[in-house]
Every structure is written in C-alpha cells, then in structure tokens.
Amino acid sequence: MSLTVDDNTKPTVDEKAHPGGRNESPPSAEQTENVKAEARNIYDIHERPPDKLNVVFENPLAGIPREQLLEDVESFCKRYNLEDHLDDFKKGALVSQNPAAAQDLTELTDEEKRILLREHTHKWDQPFALYWLVVMCSLAAAVQGMDETVNNGAQAIYLKQLGITTRFTGQEQDNITGLVVGAPYLACAILGCWLTEPLNRLFARRGTIFISCFVAAVASVWEGVANSWVNLFIARFVLGLGIGSKSSTVPVYAAECAPAPIRGALVMMWQMWTAFGIMLGNIMGVAFMGLSDDLSWRLMLGSTVVLPVIVCAQVYFCPESPRWLIQHNKVDKAFRAFRTLRRSDLQAARDLYYAYVNVQLEREINKGKNFFTMFMELFTIPRNARATLASWIVMFMQQFCGVNVIAYYSTTIFTSSGYSTQAALLASMGTGILNWLFALPAVFTIDTFGRRNLLLTTFPFLAITLFWTGFSFWIEPWNETSRKRVAMVTTGMYLFEVFYSPGEGPVPFTYSAEAFPLHVREVGMSWATATTWCFNFILSFTWPSLQRAFKPQGAFGWYAGWCIVGWFLVLLFVPETKALTLEELDQVFSVSTWKHASYQIKNAVWHFRVWVLRQKLEPLPKFYEGAEKLMES
Numbered sequence: 001m002s003l004t005v006d007d008n009t010k011p012t013v014d015e016k017a018h019p020g021g022r023n024e025s026p027p028s029a030e031q032t033e034n035v036k037a038e039a040r041n042i043y044d045i046h047e048r049p050p051d052k053l054n055v056v057f058e059n060p061l062a063g064i065p066r067e068q069l070l071e072d073v074e075s076f077c078k079r080y081n082l083e084d085h086l087d088d089f090k091k092g093a094l095v096s097q098n099p100a101a102a103q104d105l106t107e108l109t110d111e112e113k114r115i116l117l118r119e120h121t122h123k124w125d126q127p128f129a130l131y132w133l134v135v136m137c138s139l140a141a142a143v144q145g146m147d148e149t150v151n152n153g154a155q156a157i158y159l160k161q162l163g164i165t166t167r168f169t170g171q172e173q174d175n176i177t178g179l180v181v182g183a184p185y186l187a188c189a190i191l192g193c194w195l196t197e198p199l200n201r202l203f204a205r206r207g208t209i210f211i212s213c214f215v216a217a218v219a220s221v222w223e224g225v226a227n228s229w230v231n232l233f234i235a236r237f238v239l240g241l242g243i244g245s246k247s248s249t250v251p252v253y254a255a256e257c258a259p260a261p262i263r264g265a266l267v268m269m270w271q272m273w274t275a276f277g278i279m280l281g282n283i284m285g286v287a288f289m290g291l292s293d294d295l296s297w298r299l300m301l302g303s304t305v306v307l308p309v310i311v312c313a314q315v316y317f318c319p320e321s322p323r324w325l326i327q328h329n330k331v332d333k334a335f336r337a338f339r340t341l342r343r344s345d346l347q348a349a350r351d352l353y354y355a356y357v358n359v360q361l362e363r364e365i366n367k368g369k370n371f372f373t374m375f376m377e378l379f380t381i382p383r384n385a386r387a388t389l390a391s392w393i394v395m396f397m398q399q400f401c402g403v404n405v406i407a408y409y410s411t412t413i414f415t416s417s418g419y420s421t422q423a424a425l426l427a428s429m430g431t432g433i434l435n436w437l438f439a440l441p442a443v444f445t446i447d448t449f450g451r452r453n454l455l456l457t458t459f460p461f462l463a464i465t466l467f468w469t470g471f472s473f474w475i476e477p478w479n480e481t482s483r484k485r486v487a488m489v490t491t492g493m494y495l496f497e498v499f500y501s502p503g504e505g506p507v508p509f510t511y512s513a514e515a516f517p518l519h520v521r522e523v524g525m526s527w528a529t530a531t532t533w534c535f536n537f538i539l540s541f542t543w544p545s546l547q548r549a550f551k552p553q554g555a556f557g558w559y560a561g562w563c564i565v566g567w568f569l570v571l572l573f574v575p576e577t578k579a580l581t582l583e584e585l586d587q588v589f590s591v592s593t594w595k596h597a598s599y600q601i602k603n604a605v606w607h608f609r610v611w612v613l614r615q616k617l618e619p620l621p622k623f624y625e626g627a628e629k630l631m632e633s
Contacts, residue, residue: 060357061097069093073353080331085349092350115344123261129340130257133318134266136311137254138273140209143216143307144243145277146284149407149432150304151181151236153285153425154297156411161293162229174548176229178541181408183233184240185540188533192244196526197371199245204328205253205321208245213308213315215242224302240533242308248529251513252521256323257341259351261579262447263514271506272439275432277307278407282432285411285425322352323518326359362519374523378516384524386589387515390574391528394455394508397566399535401462401504402559406431406493408540416552417473417489427490431497438501450578451507455570458503463563465499468492470556504566508532514577517586571604572597599623 061069073093077086095102095116102108102116118125155177159165164176199208219239226232251270258266284303288296319341325334331352338348366374378388406413410431414424445454469492475485508528516524547555575588575596602620609615 059097060361061093061354064097066094069097076353076356080335082332082335085335085345088345088349089353091346092348093353095346095350096354112344112346115346119259119261119343119347123259125343126259126262127341127343129319132314133257133341134254134269136209136314136318137250137266138269138276139307139311139314140213140246140250141270141273142277142280143213143304143311144247145274145279146281146304146307147184147216147220147239147243147277148274148404149278149281150284150300152282152408152411152428153289154300155181156415156421156424157293157297158232161297162226162232164229170548171545174544175541177544180229180233180236182537182540183236184243185533185537187237187240188244188247189530189537192241193248193526193530193533194244195241196245196248196529197522200249200324200522205249205256205324206315206318208249209253210312210315212242212244212246212249213311215239216246217305217308217312220302220305220308223304224298244529244533247509247533248522248525251509252525253321255513256321257319257337259342269443270509272436272442275436275439275501275505279429279432279436282425282429286429289422289425323355323359326352326356327363327518331356359518362517366519371523374520375527377520378524378527382592383586383589384516384520386573386575386591386593387517387524387585388527389593390589391508391512391515391524392531393566393569393574394504394511395528395532396535397455397459397562397569398504398508398532399539400559400562401459401500401566402466402539402556402562403496403500403504404536404539405543405555405559406496407435409543410493413493413552414486414489418483418486430490431493434494434497435501435505438498439505442502442506445502446506446510447578450576451511452570452574452576454503454507455574456567458499459563459567459570461499462496462504463560463567465492465496466556466560466563469496470553470560473552511574511577514580514585515589571600596623 064072070090070093073089074086077083077089082089091105091107091112094105094107103113108116159173159177164173168176196208199211203211216239219235219242222235222238223232226235247270254266254270255263281304284300288299288303290296291299319337320333322334322337322341325331325337334355335348335352338352339345342348342351369377378384410428411421411424414427415421419427442454449457469489472485472488472492475488512525512528515528543555546558550558573593573596575591577585577588580588599620600623603623606617606620610617
C-alpha cells in the first residue's frame with residue numbers, strides 16, 4: 001500500500017496481487033466505487049503540523065509525470081529484455097502510481113479491472129506455486145520446532161544414560177544440562193545467524209534453506225548416536241548452525257514472495273508451524289517412551305532427521321525470491337518468479353516494477369557499503385535504529401516471557417510437581433498441542449487485530465499464568481493436597497501456552513522480517529534472530545541453576561516480572577506494522593521515538609481514565625489514523 005498526501009490529493013493505495021482468470025462479468029459501478037472508496041480510506045492521513053504527530057506514506061512513483069513514467073517503463077523493459085510484456089508493465093506502473101484510480105484507467109480492459117477488483121474480494125485465492133512455497137516454509141519451521149523439543153523428553157533419560165546425574169555434583173549437573181540443552185542456541189547466536197548474509201549472497205534464499213536443512217539432518221543423526229555428553233553437546237552445537245541461518249532466511253523469503261494483504265498471515269506461519277514441530281517433538285517423547293532407556297532417547301533425538309530431508313527435496317521446486325533476484329540484477333528471472341506467484345501478468349508486472357524502483361533507490365543508498373557498514377547502519381541511521389530496537393524488544397521478550405522454560409524443561413517441571421516420568425511426558429505433549437492449536441487464530445488476527453495489539457493484550461495474561469504456576473509449588477506435595485499441586489501447576493502452564501501462542505509466538509519473526517529496509521534486511525534479520533537465540537541460550541543454560549537457587553516460585557516469578565516489563569516496552573517502542581507493504585514501512589519507522597512514546601503514554605492514561613475511572617473524555621487525535629479494510633473475503 002502506498003499513500004501520498006498533499007493539500008489537494010487523497011491517499012492512494014497499492015495492494016499486492018490477487019486472483020483472476022475466471023469468466024466473470026465486469027465489475028459493476030457499485031463494486032468499483034466500493035474498491036475506490038476502500039483504497040482512499042484504508043488510511044485517512046491528513047497533513048498536520050509536527051505537533052499533531054502526522055505520518056505521511058510516500059509512493060516512489062507518485063508525482064512522476066505520466067509521460068516520464070511510461071518512458072521509464074520502456075527503458076526498463078529494453079534494458080532487461082522484457083519488451084514482449086511492455087504493455088503489462090506500462091499498465092502495472094500506472095496502477096502502482098495511483099491504485100485508487102485503477103478502475104478509471106482507460107488503458108485497462110474490463111477483464112483486467114475485474115482481476116484487480118477480485119484481489120480485494122478473494123485475497124486467499126492464490127496460485128498453487130505460492131501455497132507450495134508456504135508448505136515448504138512451514139515444514140522448515142516444523143524442523144526447528146522438533147529440534148527444540150525432542151530434547152525435552154530425551155533429557156529425562158540421557159542424563160542418567162550418559163552418567164551426568166551420577167558422576168557430577170549438583171551444580172555441575174545444572175551446568176552440563178544447561179550447556180547440552182542450550183548448545184544449538186549458543187551456536188545460533190555466535191555464528192549461525194551471522195552466516196545468513198554470506199550464505200544468502202552466495203546461494204540465494206533457496207540455497208540457504210537447503211544447506212541449513214542438510215546440516216540439521218546430519219546433526220540429528222549425530223545426536224542419535226552420541227556416546228557421551230561432550231559428543232552430544234557438539235552434535236547439538238552443529239545443529240544450531242543450521243537453525244540460525246534457517247530461522248533468519250525463511251521468514252524473509254516468505255515475506256518477499258507473499259502479496260501484501262496476506263503477507264503477515266503467511267510469514268507468521270513460521271511460528272505457527274514451529275509450534276507444530278514443537279508438538280511433534282513432544283509426541284516423539286511419548287511415542288518412544290515404552291522402549292529401553294538406551295534406545296528410546298536416541299530415537300527421540302534421531303527422529304528429527306525426517307522433516308529436513310523432505311525440505312531439501314522440496315525447496316528447489318519453489319521459485320526464488322523475486323526481490324533477491326532484483327537485487328542481483330536478474331530481473332527477467334524475477335518476472336518469471338512473480339508470474340508463478342501471481343494470478344496474472346498484469347499483477348506480476350505491477351509488483352515487479354514497484355519492487356524494482358524501491359530496490360534501485362535503496363541500491364543508491366547502499367552504494368560502496370560492506371557487511372560491517374550495513375551492520376553499523378542498524379544503529380546509526382534513525383529509521384533503522386527504531387526498527388532494530390523494536391525487533392530487539394519483540395525477540396528478547398519472546399525468550400524472557402519464559403516460554404522455552406516450558407518447551408525445554410516441562411518434563412522435569414512436571415516431575416518435580418508430582419508426576420511420574422511417563423505422566424510428565426504425556427503432560428508435556430499437552431503443552432505442545434496447545435501451543436500449536438492456539439497459534440492457528442493468529443493467521444487471521446495478525447493482519448486484522450495487529451502485531452502490537454496482540455502483544456499488549458497477551459503480556460498481562462502471561463505474567464498472571466507464570467505467577468500462578470510458580471506459586472502453585474507452595475502447595476504441599478506429599479499429603480492429601482498433592483493432586484491439587486499437580487493440577488494447579490498443569491493448569492498454569494497450559495494457560496500460559498494458550499496466551500503465548502497467538503501473541504509472542506507468531507509476532508516476533510513476522511515483525512522482524514518486515515521491519516528492516518530491503519538493503520539491510522538480511523543483516524537486520526540476522527541481528528534479530530541472533531538476539532532471540534542469544535537469550536534462548538541464556539534462558540536454557542540458567543534455568544536449572546535459577547530453579548535451584550530461587551526455587552520454582554521465584555524462578556517463574558522472575559519471568560512473570562519480565563512479562564510486565566515487556567508490556568511497557570511494547571507500548572513505548574514498538575509501532576504497528578500491519579497491512580503495510582514491505583517498502584513503505586520505511587515511513588512508519590521515520591517517526592521519532594520520542595513522539596511515538598509520548599503519544600502512547602497519553603493514550604494509555606486516556607484509556608485508564610475512561611475505562612477504569614469511568615471518566616468522560618474527548619477522544620485523543622489518532623497517531624496513525626486508519627480504518628480497517630472494508631472488503632474482506
């Protein structure tokens with residue numbers, strides 16, 4: 001979506017492609033007016049003085065004289081041997097320049113107008129190639145989820161089988177357990193994530209995904225045959241090298257291929273299917289628990305080899321990222337990729353030319369820069385620094401909300417609350433199932449309710465459920481109330497998963513994949529994922545010692561406190577990004593941090609006075625004035 005505002009012009013919108021190709025009647029006058037009205041009203045932004053906190057969204061094609069725009073398109077098509085599609089590119093450029101007036105363009109046929117209309121009314125009607133790509137990305141996410149949680153059940157067995165519980169003191173056991181559990185995330189933070197940029201530069205998005213899944217498959221077999229805790233630690237460290245680059249690349253790949261109206265839903269599938277993999281990992285713990293101890297934990301860890309092999313076989317049947325191809329001057333291939341990912345050549349040409357113009361602008365900004373320079377720009381350029389801060393907050397809080405305490409240690413937590421080992425494995429499977437089931441609604445809410453609102457709504461409940469879980473350990477376990485303790489701990493942990501899954505579960509990777517401008521996106525995503533993996537390691541390594549020192553009550557209370565801190569961090573420093581195209585998010589992060597934080601404090605106080613103190617107050621002027629899309633399928 002692109003919005004331009006001046007004294008005499010309404011905002012205009014560029015919504016990415018949707019279906020067409022069916023024999024339907026041309027759009028009626030009423031349908032046409034509805035679409036035009038929707039385009040004008042998605043954001044009702046008015047020019048205001050700075051103290052009114054206005055944000056103006058700019059379309060790089062807006063303001064270019066019509067003749068000049070068409071000449072630019074002709075030159076573009078000649079340069080990249082796309083003259084056979086010159087007519088489509090001219091029409092696409094005109095539509096991108098002023099989408100609200102697309103139905104009035106005399107250059108468009110009735111069929112083309114119907115195609116553009118249909119993309120507003122049937123946004124989930126997409127080509128098979130796009131959904132094939134989504135399946136591949138989803139399986140890649142499930143690989144990660146399984147890698148994270150199969151160790152949950154296995155550690156209850158291999159700690160004894162590898163002699164960790166018999167050969168070492170209590171503190172040494174805690175340190176070794178933390179190292180083995182956290183090894184992949186240590187590798188992600190210090191090396192895996194930072195391999196993303198060179199791997200993507202050399203092998204593109206698909207090649208990076210293939211390499212990372214191949215490494216994951218090899219490491220999975222290695223885990224299953226490990227004969228000492230040191231060997232297991234090394235195998236899991238190697239596993240992290242694949243996790244790091246995969247977790248940085250897959251969300252960006254999905255974001256670059258998806259149309260804007262469903263981009264958030266498709267990108268958040270990374271977390272939803274990571275949750276599915278987490279559930280599979282817990283199920284593997286139950287599936288093999290009846291076997292001998294020496295075999296069961298090896299099969300649990302080795303079972304993760306299956307999914308990465310499938311992804312390796314599937315990935316090269318997907319198109320390469322069009323935006324990556326544009327960045328590397330393979331524009332003709334980018335057009336072929338867009339044609340497989342969109343319903344019509346008009347939509348493919350429109351999206352390609354619009355993306356190309358943005359890439360050219362960013363290329364000028366990025367001329368002569370290397371990886372270190374681009375990394376420093378994450379902190380020295382105000383627009384990038386705000387995206388870096390916001391991404392850091394959501395990634396940091398994904399870990400310090402405490403979710404992976406449950407993902408990695410739920411079996412031992414359930415055991416300490418009074419469960420047997422087998423019952424604890426079954427209860428852990430329940431956390432995985434809930435984690436996945438309650439991630440499903442986020443497919444619809446992330447692009448309607450919004451990323452920021454999901455976080456602000458769920459953080460208070462995360463704090464409450466963690467306090468609940470921790471305080472439940474004060475119930476005496478070895479008398480008639482022991483069942484109450486088990487029930488209370490289980491309820492608290494299950495409710496935590498219910499509130500985590502639609503909020504801090506899917507939002508961080510979706511948010512980080514779209515927050516950075518294209519020319520530093522790979523570096524920015526590396527920073528964001530390194531953040532989450534660094535704190536993931538800190539959490540997984542320190543939990544055994546934290547629980548020993550603070551007891552479960554204090555350990556869970558520690559992360560409950562961070563959920564409260566996280567709510568304030570999101571309120572002040574994380575702007576909303578829903579329903580905006582990747583290129584135009586630049587303008588969202590151009591608003592000063594002080595203006596954003598000041599307004600959000602005023603807004604929070606206003607809501608407290610209205611809803612808690614029941615005062616009647618005039619509404620505040622909106623920071624981002626907008627209306628929800630009027631036409632939903």
